[in-house]
Structure formats: C-alpha cells, structure tokens
Amino acid sequence: MTSSRATLIQVAQRAGVSLASTSRALHGTGASPAMVERVRAAATELGYSPDAIGRSLRLKKTFQVAFAVADIGNPVYVEMMTAIHEVLAPHGYRVVVMTTGDTTTSTVELVRSLSSGFVDAMILSPLRTDDELVEEIRQAPVPVVVIGRTLADRGIDSVSTDSAGGIGEAVRHLLGLGRRRLVFLNGPLDTTPGEARQRGFDAATRADEFAGERADAVVAADFTVAAGLAATRALLAASDGGARPDAIVAANDLLAIGAIRAVRERGLSVPDDVAVTGMDDTEIGRVFQPSLTSVSLGSTERGRIAAELVVDLVDGDAQAGRHTAVGPRLVVRESTAAAVAAPEASGQHQASDAVGHGATAEAAGRGTR
Amino acid sequence: MTSSRATLIQVAQRAGVSLASTSRALHGTGASPAMVERVRAAATELGYSPDAIGRSLRLKKTFQVAFAVADIGNPVYVEMMTAIHEVLAPHGYRVVVMTTGDTTTSTVELVRSLSSGFVDAMILSPLRTDDELVEEIRQAPVPVVVIGRTLADRGIDSVSTDSAGGIGEAVRHLLGLGRRRLVFLNGPLDTTPGEARQRGFDAATRADEFAGERADAVVAADFTVAAGLAATRALLAASDGGARPDAIVAANDLLAIGAIRAVRERGLSVPDDVAVTGMDDTEIGRVFQPSLTSVSLGSTERGRIAAELVVDLVDGDAQAGRHTAVGPRLVVRESTAAAVAAPEASGQHQASDAVGHGATAEAAGRGTR
DNA sequence: TGGGAAGTTGGAAACGTTTCCAGACACGAC
DNA sequence: GTCGTGTCTGGAAACGTTTCCAACTTCCCA
Numbered sequence A, B: 001m002t003s004s005r006a007t008l009i010q011v012a013q014r015a016g017v018s019l020a021s022t023s024r025a026l027h028g029t030g031a032s033p034a035m036v037e038r039v040r041a042a043a044t045e046l047g048y049s050p051d052a053i054g055r056s057l058r059l060k061k062t063f064q065v066a067f068a069v070a071d072i073g074n075p076v077y078v079e080m081m082t083a084i085h086e087v088l089a090p091h092g093y094r095v096v097v098m099t100t101g102d103t104t105t106s107t108v109e110l111v112r113s114l115s116s117g118f119v120d121a122m123i124l125s126p127l128r129t130d131d132e133l134v135e136e137i138r139q140a141p142v143p144v145v146v147i148g149r150t151l152a153d154r155g156i157d158s159v160s161t162d163s164a165g166g167i168g169e170a171v172r173h174l175l176g177l178g179r180r181r182l183v184f185l186n187g188p189l190d191t192t193p194g195e196a197r198q199r200g201f202d203a204a205t206r207a208d209e210f211a212g213e214r215a216d217a218v219v220a221a222d223f224t225v226a227a228g229l230a231a232t233r234a235l236l237a238a239s240d241g242g243a244r245p246d247a248i249v250a251a252n253d254l255l256a257i258g259a260i261r262a263v264r265e266r267g268l269s270v271p272d273d274v275a276v277t278g279m280d281d282t283e284i285g286r287v288f289q290p291s292l293t294s295v296s297l298g299s300t301e302r303g304r305i306a307a308e309l310v311v312d313l314v315d316g317d318a319q320a321g322r323h324t325a326v327g328p329r330l331v332v333r334e335s336t337a338a339a340v341a342a343p344e345a346s347g348q349h350q351a352s353d354a355v356g357h358g359a360t361a362e363a364a365g366r367g368t369r
Numbered sequence C: 001t002g003g004g005a006a007g008t009t010g011g012a013a014a015c016g017t018t019t020c021c022a023g024a025c026a027c028g029a030c
Numbered sequence D: 001g002t003c004g005t006g007t008c009t010g011g012a013a014a015c016g017t018t019t020c021c022a023a024c025t026t027c028c029c030a
Helices: A008-015 A019-027 A033-046 A052-059 A075-091 A104-116 A131-138 A163-176 A192-206 A225-238 A253-265 A283-287 A299-314 A358-363 B008-015 B019-027 B033-046 B052-059 B075-091 B104-116 B131-138 B163-176 B192-206 B225-238 B253-265 B283-287 B299-314 B358-363
Strands: A064-069 A094-099 A121-125 A144-147 A158-161 A181-186 A214-219 A247-250 A275-279 A293-296 A323-326 A329-331 B064-069 B094-099 B121-125 B144-147 B158-161 B181-186 B214-219 B247-250 B275-279 B293-296 B323-326 B329-331
Touching (some): A008 A019, A008 A033, A064 A075, A064 A104, A064 A299, A075 B094, A094 B075, A104 A121, A104 A131, A158 A299, A163 A181, A163 A247, A163 A293, A163 A329, A181 A192, A181 A225, A181 A253, A192 A214, A214 A225, A247 A253, A253 A275, A253 A283, B008 B019, B008 B033, B019 B033, B064 B104, B064 B299, B075 B121, B075 B299, B104 B121, B104 B131, B121 B299, B144 B299, B158 B299, B163 B181, B163 B192, B163 B247, B163 B275, B163 B293, B163 B329, B181 B192, B181 B225, B181 B253, B214 B225, B225 B253, B247 B253, B253 B275, B253 B283
Parallel strands (some): A064 A094, A121 A144, A144 A158, A158 A323, A181 A214, A247 A275, A275 A293, B064 B121, B121 B144, B158 B323, B181 B214, B181 B247, B247 B275
Antiparallel strands (some): A094 B094, A293 A329, B293 B329
C-alpha cells in the first residue's frame, strides 16, 4: 500500500526518535526495550526493509560473490555453481554468475572489473591461465579463489583436481581387467584439460606395469559426442586389418559416448569387445546405456570447498594462499564391467542398479518445467 | 600498486578540479576538451574505476537482475539461465541466481526480499503458484517476469509454454505412425507440470481422431529415470497377457529413458515394438541411444524472451502485463522413427545424423573441466 | 550530597556517486 | 557599450545506511 519503499529516516520520524536510535533499535545493539518496541512498531507499520545498497555503501560489503566460468551451461560448472550456492546462501551471500570468455585476455578483463566493487569475492575457473592472469588475480581488490590450477605458490587460494592422475586410474582399471591394447581419445590439445589429460595418459602408459603393451592416442576435434564418434570411426577403420583396440580411454563422457556409438556401429560390443571409460561422471554418462565407467573429478566438492574458502576469507580472518586438491575417483559401471551374459542376442545389457540410485537420485525432479 | 581503490574525489584532487566536473568529464557530458583530457589523465594515473555501490545508491539502479527457480541444477533452468545471461550481459546487467525453495510460501518470501532493492528486476519460474504469490508479485517493488503460468490478466509479465498441447502433439505424432495403444507415463500429479501434462493427455485422447483407441496412464513416483523404469516395468508386467502398449508418451525425457530401458529389458525393441516420446528436449535425450523423440518446450527461447521483457521494463518504457507464449515443438528422432533394418540381430540402430549436429553442436566444448 | 560509572539518546559524519543550481566567463548582436 | 545567450565550472545536496562522539539521564556508592 505504501507508495514507495520506506526508508530508515521515515521509520525514525514515525517513531519520533533519532535516526541513530532507530538503526540501533533494529539491530538490537544498545537500545532500551522501550525504544526497540517503539521502533519495531513503526517499522512494521511502514513495511520497512533495509536498503541493500545503502547498507553496502556504509559497510563496504556487498554480500555477493561472483562465480565466473567460460560456459555456464557446462554440466561440470553447473554442479560447481549449485554447490557454491548451497554453501554461500546460508551465510547470506548472493551468487552472481559471470562468463570469462574463451581467452585469457577476456578473463583478465573480468578480473579487472572487480575493481568496481560489486562483489566481496570471486570464484574463478578459467579455461586457460597465463602469467598476466595470475598477476591480475594477485592484485585484485577482493579475494579470488581459483578452481583449476594450483596457485598456492603465488599466494592465491585454489582448489585443484588431478585429471592426469584420473586418466591414470582409468588406464590401470582397464589393465586390471586384462585389456592390453589401449587408445586414448582426447579432445583438442591446446586446452588445459586436453593438455593435462594427455600428460596423464602418457605417464600412465610409460609406467612399468604397462611395459610392452600398446598405447595409441587420437585427438577429436572437440569434446563432443559428434567429434568422438568421428574420431573413433576413423580409428576403427584404420585399425581394421591390424590389432583392434580392446579399450578406449576417453577424455570426457561425451567423447566416450561417441566412441561407444562408433564401436557398436561396427557390430562390436561394449564392453565385451571394447571397454570404454569417460571422465567427469556426468548424469548423461550415468543414464546412458551402457552406463559409463567414468572418472569423477569431484566438481561438486570442488565447488563446495571453493565456497568455504571464500567464506573464510570474507567472514573469517583466513589468509590467502591455501590450496586443496580433490582426488579423482573412478566410478565403475557397465561400459567396462566384466561381461555379463546378455538376455538377448547382442548388445543389450541388463539395466544395472547403478542407474536410478546413488548419484542419479540427487537429480530427483530434474529435467522438467 | 595503489594501496586501495581510488575514488572520484581523489581523481578530482589529482586533476585539481571539482568533483562535479570530474564526474562530467568522465561521462563526456558538458565538459570542455581540456577538462576531459585532464581528468582522464588523472583517472588513468590513479587507476580509477567507478564504485558500483556508490553509483547504484545515487542512480537507484543496481544493474542486476535476479533469476529464481526451485533447482538451479535442472537442465531446463540451466538453459533458461544461459539464455537470460546472454541477453542481459550486453545490456550491462549482471545475473544473480536464487532459489525459490519447493513451496509457495518460501517463494513468497523470496519475492518479498526484493524490497531490499538489490536487483532491478526478477525473472521467476515458480514450481507452483497460488493467489498469495500472485499478489506478492503484483506488489513487488521491482518488475517481476514470470516464466510459467500466464498472468497477463493480473498485470504481470509472463512467458508461458503449452506443455499440455505438447503432449497432444506427441499423441498425434504416434497416431500418425499407426500406433493405437498409448500409455501416458507421467510424474507426480500434484506438481504443476504433472497436472498440466495429464490434462494434455486426457484432452488429446478424448479428441475425435482418437475415438475407439486405447489410452491408459500410469504415474511414476518422480520425474526420474529410476521412477520411469519402475513404473514401466510394472506396466509391462501387468499388460503381459493382454494387449501390450505400442507407444509410451512420457512426461519428460528422464521418464522416457526409464521407459525405454524397461521395454528393452523384456526383449522388445524401441521403436519397433514400442515407440517412446519424451518432453523437454534435453541433451541427455539427444545423446541417448536410441535418440529420443521429444517435445521441446523452448526453454532457451522462454529465457531469452523473459530477459528481453526485463530489458524493456527496466531500460525502456514498457508497461507490465504483456504475455508471450512459446509453442511446443516436436522433435522427431529414433525412438519413434519408422523402423530401420538394424545391422545386427537386434536393438542396435544406426547412429543417426541427428546426434552431433544441430542441437548437440550448441554444446561444443561442454562436459569437461 | 557529590561524583563517577553505566546506560541511552541524538547530532553529525561518512561511504562514493550524480546532478541541480547558480555563478563566471566569453562571445556575438544590437 | 550593454545586454543576452551559450558554454563551462564549482558548491552542495541527495541517495540510505551505520557508527563515532558528545550529551544527557539515572543510579549507586562513597
């Protein structure tokens, strides 16, 4: 009913007391019970609610945290964002989503924009990192927590994972299953994940335990199903005469799904003829048939930890420069499971319990509306 | 290098001119070239960048828009958010993500919180709507655009779709393919989507063209793969002796995937024996094998339109109360496609071109990092 | 009864910005 | 030479809040 929003001054006038007392009364600090009573009455009467901007100006605090990534639609980032929001909201912080763009220069630009002071901190997960960006982060006027590379040595809070090691886990898993002719299906090498995962594969296949086995790598044009399909088709066509791979390690779940399609196209079975692993442990992989063995990089946990670091920095008295690593975790599902006698002639596997429980249950209610 | 952020006052002092002139010079309004030159120099020298809070206080404008939904991890909402961000960012607006909670009362609470003035507008997609919520939205101190129910008659901007009509499209598509024994696989009826879609199925199967055919409905516990699997298993077991359905209309993509699993479990083929349709046209459905015929409800477009409405309301001089409906759009894929001779004995379909192009291509680079 | 302490209150400043208003100045026209 | 017009500049107010500081009251104890 009140035409416009009521201000503290109006509440003070209505209560017939000073502005200072009004503020104190509403905060319950050093005000007599009578005063509190009186001011509260006036406040509710006018439907007063404090103005966030005025408050921020005075307190030099926005109660906002930015979350910046290259692509806010990427399921991995969505998981992070959800976790970040869950941690920050109870502490009274709002989450502002931002995009970094693809390049480090646009990311530098974004970090620089922090100087206008619209957030109290930023959680940043850059696609690529260079010295200029690191320097910009160091000089940022508010704390920046980086999800990605370890930057503790530069005095920057960071949360990292070990995707290279994760690829290693996938490789060892396949070796343990008796697979001997591995192919690594990677995405573009000039990306941070592509580079790291390649390094992981190279390291794992140079290890002693792998001595004497065959390991090849192919590079898909993109981290997509289509690219994985195309690259695997080419791979299988080329290796037709020679020794066909009996396992494919894909650099992410979408590539893995593309690979599975290509394998099946040739009348081969997954996992009997070719086992396939993915990475990121996305819902798509969990739901796919066969459900995907995948290396989880703990996106949710990384988001959660980054948010907790932010809270410590902003509310608490923590010093910047801490670092947490979230270990990769292999989740074994049908795409590498020991062969099971299929009920039908080919290809079809029993729907495993893996789907619809555990991880998938988190997604209850999703996908509609 | 500057210890703290420079303020406009400091720039003014440095330039040796008044505060007012400094502000004008930086905005290029009514200042002499010499003044502009002088102030610019001082500003860059000090690394000045305007304070967002001070600016907001004076201008009564936050350059922020809230996007509020029940579950920010839901792919449908993620699509909306991405579109909203894409529209708003070029206009200089930041996006703040918020959660409504499951109930209308918590949603009312959220809308009420707008009175602290931390955003210039809100885009709200509530799970449920009641009169109290509508009233609260009407009285909100900033424009609220609703994605969901049509509320133009209440003077509220809204963007809706027609999920009931979408179910109708799916039904007619299946009838056109010669399917005659349809089952509707719905989620909980006490949700807005569940209720609307049920209405759509009932209407479609009461239509003339459907006269004489069989139509049943089953309700899954949830809008999830697991619930769809369980419900369809029960359905198929019950109809074993009698006439088995030859088509399943699922209320969303996850239910549809569950249904496909259950159908295959019994050694039946999709789409040959049972055709299946989903709804929401999610990436999961596009990637699944068989790729899913699904009714798109245009999440991206609804988000885009809502954001454009916001821009008109906040930057322009638009009046509240407009309404846009985004029509449902059936996307036909393998799960209902005319049967194709499979290369192997059973079940396997050729990977169709549908995957990896068009819709999937949007997702380039996703799913990793 | 005087005085200090403790508790309450109001005035005023401050946060950083934009903009109204009035004054100063230059310039051209009469 | 004067006046009017137009351009530019600076002072000051305003946005809404919190908090420092001083002043006032009350109360208790010496």
